[in-house]
Structure formats: C-alpha cells, structure tokens
Amino acid sequence: MTTITPTTAGSDQLDRPSTRLSFAGVLRSEWIKLRTLRSTVWSYLFVILLTLGMALVMSLTIANGMGGGVDVQGVSGPAATELFVQSSVFGVFLAQLVVAVLGVLVVTGEYSTGMIRSTLAAVPTRLPALAAKAAVLFVATFIVGLISTVGAFFVSTAVYSGYGLSASIADSAVFLPLLGAALYLSLLAVFSLGVGAMVRSSAGGIGIVLALILVVPVVLQMIPADWAQSVVPYLLSDAGTSMFAPAGMTGGDSMTTWQSLLIVLGWVAASSTGAAMLLAKRDA
C-alpha cells in the first residue's frame, strides 16, 4: 500500500537509548509500586494505629490492676521492664494479620489485575522482580514495625509514668524485643509474599497465611498427642512471637530468641524458594 520512506537520515544509526535494566532500577520500580497503592498506605497506617492503640489499652489495663490483679505500685527492675515490653508489643499479635494480608496482596494484586505481565515484560529475567519486591516489602515493613513498637513503648511510658513505673528504651531488655517484633513483621510479610506468588490468587493466599497464623496452632493444641504439642513451637506464628514476646505472653515456649529467629527464617526461605522456582518456570 504505502511506500515506506524513512523520515530521518542515518548518521545516528546506533543512537539507542542509553539507559538499561538494572537491579537498582527494579528496586526503585518496586518501591514506586508499593507506595503508590492506597491499600499499602492504609495497611501500614492500620498497623501503626493498632499497635499504638493496643499499647494504650494494655498499659491502662495493667496499670489499673485489672489484668490479673497485679499491683503495679512498687514493681521495679526486670518485672517493670517486662510490663513495658508486654504492652508495647501486644498490638503486634493483631498487626501480624494485617501484614500477612498485605504481603500476599503485594503480588496477587498484580496477578488479579494483569499488572504482572507488565512487570515481567520489563524484567524478563523475572527473579530480580521477585527479589526486589521482597526487599522493598521487608524494609518498608521493618520501618513501619519499628515506628509502631517504639511508638507503643512511648505510649506505655506515658501511662506507666503516672504510676511511678519507668523503663529505658536504651535497655537491651526493651529495645531487643521492640526490634524483634519489627523484624518478625517484616519477615512475615516476605513469607506471605512468597505464598502469594505461589498461589497467584488473593483469596487463596490470604486464606493460607491466616490459617497458618490463626487456625493451625489452635488445631494442633487440641490434638491430645505429644507430637502435636512439640510441633507447635516450630509454627511460623509461635516461633515469630517468641522472637519478641515475654515468656508469659506466648505460653512459655522452650525456644530461645535466636532459635525462634532461625525457625522463622526457615519458613521465609521455604516460601521464597518455592515462589522463585515457580516464577521462573511458569507462564506468566
């Protein structure tokens, strides 16, 4: 039909655009994607408000002696510190549900909308896209987690100081649990991301992670067999909460903090490996 005449002449024949695909670029891309969705912003705000709110409720409850009738007047030293930690991390037990759902949605949202095809067309080697997603989600969740637990500590301090109790955030018995809680939330988010990437469905992914956190521990505890009881500490949520919660809050698991961290890392590694293998193999 039409004769084709090139409209520009050819001295600049090799003038290809000079930018190229890089992991730093993919990280920046995933960061833009994470912060430009309302669901992310709302989820993180919810995590912060939940943790601060629960800290307020918990510290008021304890301070007024309603939580089992402890008389806080005169409590000091490690016992006082534990009260601070207990109220600061209480909200994390609820916030973990929000974070797990967010982790799933970060990737299943791309599958449900078709966005994943744009993502993988831009990053056809695929695995860097998943790695960047995980890295960005980890860092963002860790920071939000830390803001939440440190904020919750100061809320608790505001309440307890009226009852003559004090604790310092510089005390490792305080800041280690606060860090541990933030770390658990961020690792849980990455674990959930892996689950989402494997099942590629929001409903399926959310169902699996919530069942793992809420249902499986309860079911195992109801089984009247020794093996069932001995499995419980190895569950993601049990090991995870042992990373930061005082023994009194988790039912006195025998694991040390470091053992718990290793178990959680194992869960994250399993889910990430599965996600990576399937992503590399499957059609998008």
Added chain:
Amino acid sequence: MCGVRGIRSVDDMITAEGLTKRFGEKTAVDRLDFTVHPGRVTGFLGPNGAGKSTTMRMVVGLDRPSAGSVTVNGRRYAEHRAPLHEVGALLDAKAVHTGRTAENHLLAMAATHGIGRQRVREVIELTGLESVARKRVGGFSLGMGQRLGIAAALLGDPATLILDEPVNGLDPEGVLWVRRLVRNLAAEGRTIFLSSHLMSEMALTADHLIVLGKGRIITDAPVADVIAGGTRSRVNVRSPHASRLADLLAGPDVTVMRADSGVLEVTGLEASAIGDLAARHSVAIHELTPKNASLEEAYMALTADAVEYRTEALR
C-alpha cells in the same frame, strides 16, 4: 514523533523458528516459522483463538515455547540488556494495576530501566493522556486503557513494537490515531508487529500480512497480494441449459461451480463476457449476478478451514 532515534539497523527483526506452544493436549501454536521485518507494519491476522496472543506473549518471554524459538534482533528477549529499549509490547490493555494512577504506573515501569520522568511526560502527551494521568486506572475506559498500554510500550523508544489488538475498544478517532501512529513508527524504520482479527483494519494499516489459523500460518505475504488473492469476483448465472453453458465457459483461468440446479458460480470472467458468450451461442440466461467478495469474506474463506487451506497453499 516520539523522540525519533533514526533508522534502525537491518537486524531489528523478530524471527520465529519452529515456534510451538502446547497447553496440555491442545497445540495453540504449531511450528511457526516467520520473520517480521523493520520499516513496515506486519499484520498478524487470525480469528480469536488462532494463537496470535500466545505467539506475541512468547516473543516477550511471558509464555515459554514448548519447542522452537523466537528471537528479537538476534537474541531471546530476556537476554537483552535493556529489553524495553528493544521491544515495546501492548499485550493486554489491562496489564495495569487498577489501584495505581496512569502516571505512577508509567513511572514504575520506567524506573526499571532508569528511564527518566521527562520520557514519561512525553509518552503521556503522545498518547493524549494528560487529563487522566493522575487518575487511577480502575476508572479508565477500554480506550484509555489501550492508550496507556501504548504509552507503556513506547516508554523505552523501542526499535520493535508488538501491539496485540491495539484498536480494540477505541472510538473512530482513536482508531485513526493508532493507524497513523503505527504508520509513522514504521516509517521511522521500526519493526511493527500488529495483531487484529479484523481484515478491514489490516487492509488499512499493514504492509505485510501473516495470517494464522488454528495455530498455523496460512499466508505470509504482502497485504496487496492477500487482498488480490481473496477478492476475485464471482458471477452467479442461472440458465435452463446450465450444463451446456458450463462447457462453453470453461477456460484456463475460469472456475465454474454448480450450486443448485441451474445455477453456476463463475470465477474468472466478467458478467458482461458471460452474457456475450451466452448470446453468441444462443443459450438462454435467466439471471446474471456479479458477486464481489468483500475483504471479510476473503478472510473468512482463508481461515474457515485452516488445515485444508494449508495443504493447498503448500502446493
């Protein structure tokens, strides 16, 4: 035009060799061999389900070929250092997260390759999305979604563009815009691979056609040849002496088919020539109706039974 970068080298092409995709028992794409050349618009035509989209998805590595290979500019798409600068693809107008704004979507895509904000602004202007760039994609019409998809495809100012059904859902003005855009991009020396299930659209936009049916290539030829081959006019002749007339009409370039009793379908002769011939031999004619096959008919005939046509085309 969108940041013209001059003529591309001649190896800016898409090459498929024995490209095959099976989904379970079903073979969606069956041993395709084709080359899409730069500087022209190559139309990829076929009915829905013929395997067009699957083929295009394999070009950019979204689907893995079951056998064979497809390369862009001599390499598999994933092996390029800057894939978005090699190939821009509109594969699915809604390959965008509905919760994000158009601008943020483009910024995120651009970031992977370090493409700057300036280029994002350029493609937004080029595709006429200025007024909705800050709106979330969930509220976009199909047409705006297509424009956004095209904007994303153009981000890397690629040498090769793959557009799967780009005029789907566009209003007449939008259709015209896409047509001009791809013609201009081809004129700049780019490789354009454009799919459609509408022959009429292809006739207006493409220079070359690859027609696909049931996962196989039916025709790979310049668009003019395909049209010429598919639109030979046909004349319906009704006569009480149909058999005798059929004998008289027989000739090297003439096909005569008996429809029902007394009706002949003649291809290769004008109605006037048939009338004259009948008069010379005193054969009565009761009806003489020229039937011009439309492009769509030609295309339907072409794809109606892909396998049968394939054997004929191979002769």
